[in-house]
Amino acid sequence: MNVLIDKFDVFAGGFWLTLQICFLAAIGALILGAVVAVLRISPVPPLRALGTSYVNVFRNMPLTVVMFFAAFGLPALGSNADFLRIPVIDSLFTRLGTDLPYFRFALIALVLYTAAFVCEALRSGVNAVPSGQAEAARSLGLTFGQNLRYVVLPQSWKASIVPLGSVIIAMIKNSALVGFFGVVGDLSQTADQLTSAEGYAFVPVALGISIGYLIMTVPLGTLLDRIEKRQAVAR
Amino acid sequence: MNDVTTGEPLIVLDAVNKWFGPLHVLDDVSLSVGRGEVVVVIGPSGSGKSTLCRTINRLEPINSGTITFDGQPLPAEGKPLAKLRSEVGMVFQSFNLFAHKTILENVTLGPIKVRKEKPAAARERGLALLDRVGIANQADKFPAQLSGGQQQRVAIARALAMQPKAMLFDEPTSALDPEMVGEVLDVMTSLASDGMTMVVVTHEMGFARHAANRVIFMADGQLVEDAPPAEFFANPRSERARDFLSKILTH
Numbered sequence: 001m002n003v004l005i006d007k008f009d010v011f012a013g014g015f016w017l018t019l020q021i022c023f024l025a026a027i028g029a030l031i032l033g034a035v036v037a038v039l040r041i042s043p044v045p046p047l048r049a050l051g052t053s054y055v056n057v058f059r060n061m062p063l064t065v066v067m068f069f070a071a072f073g074l075p076a077l078g079s080n081a082d083f084l085r086i087p088v089i090d091s092l093f094t095r096l097g098t099d100l101p102y103f104r105f106a107l108i109a110l111v112l113y114t115a116a117f118v119c120e121a122l123r124s125g126v127n128a129v130p131s132g133q134a135e136a137a138r139s140l141g142l143t144f145g146q147n148l149r150y151v152v153l154p155q156s157w158k159a160s161i162v163p164l165g166s167v168i169i170a171m172i173k174n175s176a177l178v179g180f181f182g183v184v185g186d187l188s189q190t191a192d193q194l195t196s197a198e199g200y201a202f203v204p205v206a207l208g209i210s211i212g213y214l215i216m217t218v219p220l221g222t223l224l225d226r227i228e229k230r231q232a233v234a235r
Numbered sequence: 236m237n238d239v240t241t242g243e244p245l246i247v248l249d250a251v252n253k254w255f256g257p258l259h260v261l262d263d264v265s266l267s268v269g270r271g272e273v274v275v276v277i278g279p280s281g282s283g284k285s286t287l288c289r290t291i292n293r294l295e296p297i298n299s300g301t302i303t304f305d306g307q308p309l310p311a312e313g314k315p316l317a318k319l320r321s322e323v324g325m326v327f328q329s330f331n332l333f334a335h336k337t338i339l340e341n342v343t344l345g346p347i348k349v350r351k352e353k354p355a356a357a358r359e360r361g362l363a364l365l366d367r368v369g370i371a372n373q374a375d376k377f378p379a380q381l382s383g384g385q386q387q388r389v390a391i392a393r394a395l396a397m398q399p400k401a402m403l404f405d406e407p408t409s410a411l412d413p414e415m416v417g418e419v420l421d422v423m424t425s426l427a428s429d430g431m432t433m434v435v436v437t438h439e440m441g442f443a444r445h446a447a448n449r450v451i452f453m454a455d456g457q458l459v460e461d462a463p464p465a466e467f468f469a470n471p472r473s474e475r476a477r478d479f480l481s482k483i484l485t486h
Contacts (some may be wrong), residue, residue, distance in 0.1 A: 043312065132331035136390075138344035139292055140397060141321025143314065150348060155335050 004201045004208050015212040020093050020170045021107060021186065022216065029171065029216035030109035030164075033118025040123055041143055051119070057085040057114035063109070063174050070109035071102065071181040081108055096182075102182030104153025110175060117167040126152055158231055169217050176213070187212045243306060245270045245432050246291055247400055251300035253286060260286045261297065262456035268401070268407040271430045275443040275464070278453035279479055284436045285328075285454065288405045291434060292323040305400060321349050324394030328406040330386040332393070338365065339374040342393045350397070357396075384415025387399035391422055398444050401432040408439055440483065444468060452476045 004011070039051030058066065074081055081104035090096040095103035125204045129152050137151040179189025191209045246265040252263040260283045268274050274458045276284040289295040290302060293309050293316060302309045304323065310316040332341050342361035346352040352360075365371040368388035372383070378386055387407055394402060404423065408416045420442050426432055427446045437443065443450050443464050452460040452468040454475045460467060 028420060072461060107411075130331075132327060133333060135294060136327065136331035136333070136393075138317075139320055139323070139325035140393070141349040142345070143317050146348050151333055166443050176478075223418045 003204050007194060007200070007208075010190055011187075011208050011212060013185060014187040014209065015146050015215070017095065017183075018172075018175055018187040018212065019216065020095065020184070021103065021178060022168075022175050024093060024096070025107055025110040025114060025171060025175065026108070026168050029114035029118050031109055032115035034122060036115055036119040037126070038123040038148070040119060040127060041148075055116045055119055058113050059120070061113075063113050063177060065112045067106065067109040067177055069182045070105040070112075074108070075101070081105055084108070100182070102184075103178075106175075106178035106181055108131070108184050109181075110171060110178070113174070114167060114171045117170070118164065121126070121167050122156070122160050124163055125156035128159035129155045131139065142230065162224050162228050165220060165227075166197035169220055172216050172220075173177075173213065191235055242270065242435050244268060245272075245305055245435070247301075247303045248287075248290070249301045249303075251287075251290065251297050251302060253283075253295065253297045259305050260456050261290070264300075264453075264456075264458050266451065266458060268432060268434060270432055270447045271320045272445055273427045273431075273433045273435065274451060275447040276434065276436045276451045276453060277438065277440070277443060278459075279480075282410065283456040284451075284453045285405050288434055288436045290401050291401075291403055292320045292325055298322050301313045315357045317349070321345065321397050323398040324391075324397060324399035324402040326363060326387070326390050326394055326402065326407045330378070330383070330390045330410070332386055332389055334378055337375050337377055337380075338370065338381070338389050341378065341389060342396045345393065361392070361396055363391070364395055367395075369408070369418070383411045385416045387411065387415075387419045388422055391426075395426075401434070402426065404433065404435040404437065406436050406438070408437065428452070438483070440468070452479070454479070 022159035035190065036051050036054050040055065042048055042051070079099040082101075084090075084096055084104045084107065088097065096107075133151055133155065134147055137147040175186070179186050179192060183189060185193075187209045191205050194205045194211045195202050246266075246268040248266045249263055251261050251264045252259070260397075262283075264287060266274075266287075270473065276287060278284045286295055290297050291304070293302075302381070304319060307319075310319055332338075333344065339358060339361050342364060343354065343357040346357040346360065347354055362371055362374060365374055368391055370385050370388055370392075373381060373385065376388070381389065391402075391407075407423070408419050411419065416439065420439060423433070423435070423442065424446050435442070435447070445464075447464045450460070450462060450464045451458060452467065452471070452473070452475075459473050460471065460476050462472070468480065471480055
């Protein structure tokens with residue numbers, strides 16, 4: 001078990017990198033998922049079709065395949081995902097700005113994949129708002145955007161937040177894949193590094209990285225339980 | 236009874252057809268409603284009367300025929316449709332007050348966001364309207380804290396806040412406890428005597444008798460009769476209407 005103490009800095013570094021990619025991916029997926037959700041409930045049929053196709057593609061494809069497309073497809077198209085080297089943000093999250101593009105590729109794959117689930121979580125919240133609310137807003141002359149902003153979304157987030165949390169927890173666990181697509185030094189790749197390259201016993205290392213993931217996911221789950229309870233009282 | 240102003244009718248439906256799948260809910264319906272006129276639509280459930288009411292502000296699109304409001308055909312989508320809807324007030328059976336907003340916010344949302352009125356002015360007018368429907372003292376409560384009758388009166392105030400050219404009522408008293416029906420009908424009656432153009436789908440025959448200029452009887456998607464209330468109730472022309480009236484008036 002000495003590996004946990006001897007290599008604490010390696011575990012901590014892996015934890016930190018995984019936390020970074022999850023934080024960025026969560027923000028990206030929430031934004032993109034919200035856009036796709038608006039497309040899916042839009043009154044314009046082509047936009048609806050676009051949103052639905054997006055969800056159908058990314059919800060039904062294995063994340064590994066999406067990762068393959070990002071890590072091998074983007075370079076084949078001549079892109080190093082340099083648009084993610086956003087000034088200021090890339091100095092906070094230094095991996096965004098490195099010449100090695102794999103962190104950015106993995107981030108793109110996680111965002112694209114998770115956004116489909118975020119969209120569905122948001123939409124389930126919107127569907128939980130009685131249809132009469134949107135109808136009343138329309139009958140007053142509110143536009144689609146005003147209707148969402150002032151009437152539907154303020155009532156839907158309560159019903160969305162618990163499924164959204166589950167989506168983010170799943171995303172944190174899914175991020176364990178990024179180590180297999182060239183991202184060096186995240187939690188799961190740390191395990192690979194310590195066992196195959198440095199010869200440490202597998203079980204203690206696996207315990208170490210498990211603790212790392214649990215530190216991220218368990219508090220999130222507890223928070224969701226609390227929110228759920230508070231909602232039950234409010235009703 | 237107010238005098239019906241003459242001139243170009245405000246609402247005109249011409250040969251309107253609508254299907255829900257195989258069900259022909261509106262079968263070649265033509266109807267015109269003059270300015271200041273109060274038209275009450277009655278009929279058995281499933282006769283298409285609610286659908287008829289909802290087509291006038293295009294909450295239900297139609298399959299064929301034309302509907303014109305104030306001389307303009309109904310726009311299909313987007314901003315022009317939103318503008319039309321802002322000129323037609325609607326009151327629903329289930330009130331549909333915005334559950335997350337206070338009573339006063341319910342009444343001022345439309346004027347502020349759609350008409351771009353100054354919030355202070357909209358609030359002042361909103362309070363006056365709430366006073367008119369008798370619930371000014373509840374302005375800061377949420378809809379769930381009010382009785383059904385109070386909620387429906389707020390819904391009427393919310394629609395009036397847009398200063399609509401016409402008001403549509405889709406079974407406004409059907410979800411109310413019996414002792415609250417009167418307070419809502421009182422508000423509607425006072426609106427009618429103020430000269431508001433109204434299309435009212437209802438089962439309240441008393442309201443139809445004393446407040447309507449015309450009674451429309453619908454059955455199976457068709458407009459069967461169109462007559463002044465006294466004439467309709469005393470002497471219904473169709474077998475279908477006689478049958479309907481005998482069923483509801485004997486109890």
